[in-house]
Amino acid sequence: MFSYIKFNLLTAKFIMKVLSIIIFSIMLTANLDAQNEKVDDLFSEYAEAKCPGASVLISQNGKIVFEKTYGFANLEERKLVEAKTNFRLASVTKQFTATSILILVQRGLLTLETTLTDIWEDFPEYGNTITIKFLLNHTSGLIDYEDSVPDTSTVQVKDVDVMRMMYGQRNTYFKPGTQFKYSNTGYALLAMIVERIGKKRFSQFLEENIFKPLQMKTTIAHEEGISIVENRAYGYSRRDSVWIREDQSITSAVLGDGGIYSNAEDLFKWEQSLSTNNILADSLKNEAVVRTILTNGEKIDYGYGWYLKKYKGNEVVYHTGSTQGFRNVIYRVPSRKFTVIILTNRNEGEPEKIADHIFALYNKD
Secondary structure (H helix, E strand, O other): HHHHHHHHHHHHHHHHHHHHHHHHHEEEHHHHHHHHHHHHHOOHHHHOOOOOOEEEEEOOEEEEEEEEEEEEOOOOOOEEOOOOOOOOOHHHHHHHHHHHHHHHHHHOOOOOOEEEEHHOOOOHHHHOOHHHHHHHOOOOOOOOOOOOHHOOOOOOOOHHHHHHHHOOOOOOOOOOOOOOOOHHHHHHHHHHHHHHHHOOOOHHHHHHHHHOOOOOOOOOEEEOOOOOOEOOOOOOEOOOOEEEEEOOOOOOOOOOOOEEEEEEHHHHHHHHHOOOOOOOHHHHHHHHHOOOOOOOOOOOOOOOOEEEEEEOOOOEEEEEEEOOEEEEEEEEEEEEEEEEEEEEEEEOOOOOHHHHHHHHOOOOO
């Protein structure tokens, strides 16, 4: 009799435990559905008829919890944005350029203290004090190449052209390491360093050392006449109430500062790799997300190809990308294993602020 009662009590406890798990799962699913619906609302304007769109992916604990596309990738041909649609990443590219350099450092082919004159002996004398590290964290003081492009120019600038422009300079904005000034010039030179030291085209180095190992199958550093962007999203600007295709500018062919095309699913593979040592050793990955310290001791919220900030008490590692016709962000909160990827093909919007809002929705404690 005692054994029978004990058995029933154990059975009841087991049933209650199972029921608790089921109820918790239902509540969790309902909460997730509510969060996803709120995210959907944030992108309502991207889903409007006859307008450029967006691709959004949210992951938590290594799993995708939200993935959706909106609007059109190509208005003229009425092609909708899909999960595999490739957007021009603009400055989100910089983290890949920085990683390429760090791969060469890892292989012992460069150091962070290597200077421009170490790489190119005939580089102007001011390159003696500009190190790889200063290029990576935007403290080089290099002259902005955009200001050196003639207003009458009709031929797109390439990375090698940027390097040639720097050969024509004789000074910098400030002594390297003393100030932070965001520099597309620096990242164009980093791409040229990858070519010189890696002994292959920058696009090929990326493909062989990052994209292919991570199975980012359609991600590409696009070179007109050499490569084709599959499932391509074209960029647009709003003129009054009409969307006009404005997909390229005179600087759009520079690869190192913003020339990669990718999609949300490929970028999810990339983001997940940052939690492993598939591409880089942990020491280098960790160094890439440490705040830069200027020579006067001031800390700057930038590492190597990544912005850094605090949001709601959490460290956020992110980078935006803004160029003619595109606005993007990859937004990571490593302590929460939380990531937001937003890609858009319109010349307006603030994806970083949307990502802040999304993080707050999913992380209320």
